[in-house]
Amino acid sequence: MKKITLTIKDDKKIGFLMKLLEEFDFIEIQQSGKKVDEAYDFFSSAGMWKGRDIDARELRKQAWKRSR
Template sequence: MEKLTLTVKDDSKLLYLVNFLQQLDFVEVKRHKPIKSTSPKKYDFFASAGLWKGRAIDAKRLREKAWKRNN
């Protein structure tokens, strides 16, 4: 048995396709909820709390590394 994933570009024709596939005795049709990927996921600022926990680094050293110039 194989599984296929179909992407229907025109929603108005989806029902037609599903009805057609259900008429075939060797095809089992299972519908799934559509995946919503239209809007980008917003960044959760509070998820990065504790990012520097346990590291021996201070603001001065961070600035030195960030602004380090190679002459």
């Protein structure tokens, strides 16, 4: 058995491709943890630090904190 990975450049064509591949009985489709057509919306995270009293220096300090 061989495995291939496809990168679809046009999101509008994913539905067509999936329907086409489902017609072949010798192809098994395994979906990853994320939905194929689901993309992360970067702008939905905007304002997540609003109202918090923290700056870049404090974030770095917490991120690089090491226990000895």
